[in-house]
Amino acid sequence: MTSGSPELAVVVPVKNEAANILPLVAEIVAALDGKVAFEIVYVDDGSTDQTPQRLAEAAALYPCFSWLRHRASCGQSQAIATAVRHARAPLIAMLDGDGQNDPADIPNLLECWRAEPAATRDKLLIAGWRANRRDTSSRRWASKAANAIRAWALKDDTPDTGCGSKLFPRALFLDLPRFDHMHRYLPALTIRAGGKVRSVVVNHRPRGAGASNYSNLRRALVGVPDLLGVMWLMRRSKNPVVEPPR
Numbered sequence: 001m002t003s004g005s006p007e008l009a010v011v012v013p014v015k016n017e018a019a020n021i022l023p024l025v026a027e028i029v030a031a032l033d034g035k036v037a038f039e040i041v042y043v044d045d046g047s048t049d050q051t052p053q054r055l056a057e058a059a060a061l062y063p064c065f066s067w068l069r070h071r072a073s074c075g076q077s078q079a080i081a082t083a084v085r086h087a088r089a090p091l092i093a094m095l096d097g098d099g100q101n102d103p104a105d106i107p108n109l110l111e112c113w114r115a116e117p118a119a120t121r122d123k124l125l126i127a128g129w130r131a132n133r134r135d136t137s138s139r140r141w142a143s144k145a146a147n148a149i150r151a152w153a154l155k156d157d158t159p160d161t162g163c164g165s166k167l168f169p170r171a172l173f174l175d176l177p178r179f180d181h182m183h184r185y186l187p188a189l190t191i192r193a194g195g196k197v198r199s200v201v202v203n204h205r206p207r208g209a210g211a212s213n214y215s216n217l218r219r220a221l222v223g224v225p226d227l228l229g230v231m232w233l234m235r236r237s238k239n240p241v242v243e244p245p246r
Contacts, residue, residue: 006039006064008032008110009087009170013079014055014097015045019209021054022061024099029062031103036110040065041083042097046073077183084173092173094183096164099208100134105200109167112200123172123195127158127187128165128202146223150188153231158187158197165202177233181223185230194239 010028014021025040032038042058044051044067055067068086070079084092093109095101109126116124133143143162150161162184176182176189187197 004037006037006089008036008038008091008093008106009084009089010038010040010093010095010103010106011080011083011087012040012042012095012097013045013076013083014042014047014051015073015076015079016047016049016051017097017209018047018050018054020097020099021051021058023208024095024097024103025058025062025065028095028103028106029064031106035107037089038064039087039089041087042067043079043083043086044069045076045079046070075180077178077180080183081173081178084170087170090170092168092170094164094166094168100205101128101163101165102203102205105165105202106167109165109200109202112198113167116196116198120196122169123190123193124168125172125186125190125195125197126167127161127197127199128163129160129199130163130204131160131201132204134204134206150185150227153227154185154188154234156185156188156191156197158199160199161185161187163202163204179226179229181226184223185226188230188234192234192237 028040040062042055044055052069058065059067066086068082070082080094093106095103105128109128113121113124113126146162147160150156166186172190172193172195176193182189190197
């Protein structure tokens with residue numbers, strides 16, 4: 001499936017997603033096989049179910065697959081960061097581990113990134129946009145409100161910052177400030193770094209199995225201080241234009 005160095009790494013953070021591991025990995029392989037040299041990197045964020053066993057099975061089935069485990073849960077953002085640091089590929093495609101993000105969208109995200117001028121790709125984030133969400137009405141309204149508030153506060157010009165489907169250069173991510181829940185602010189942080197964000201409509205599906213690790217109330221409680229912190233970061237940022245000495 002992958003010969004030589006991979007061009008693309010698909011990173012997936014998971015916690016207690018045992019039933020979704022093997023079906024989603026099979027979908028990722030089917031979506032990318034023969035289209036791009038790729039690897040798949042999962043990080044188990046301290047699961048207490050059969051997730052490690054299913055990840056071990058996936059590693060035995062697919063040579064392109066690797067995984068790591070946090071001994072204790074450190075949060076989704078840290079799991080993503082661990083996966084990105086472990087990845088070998090210069091490009092990262094990110095998916096949530098619950099099966100709601102469709103791996104079949106990854107080739108299109110990759111083509112959108114390749115279509116941009118080469119001079120701007122090193123700081124280009126392709127963000128998925130769940131135009132037709134398959135969630136409960138309460139979650140859709142909560143997400144709509146959160147996106148509206150973030151757009152007003154951060155001016156990130158991104159209709160769906162919470163979508164797990166994203167594609168970006170590995171070096172760009174590693175240069176961003178990291179904190180708990182930072183994955184929800186990748187568009188704003190990319191703009192802060194002098195980069196560009198392009199939103200692309202992606203498919204959204206019902207959860208494959210199991211239950212979400214987040215509630216609307218929990219998202220709201222952590223969202224306020226996170227938003228204030230990112231607003232502070234945006235105001236305190238500067239991007240110098242570096243010139244050679246004359």
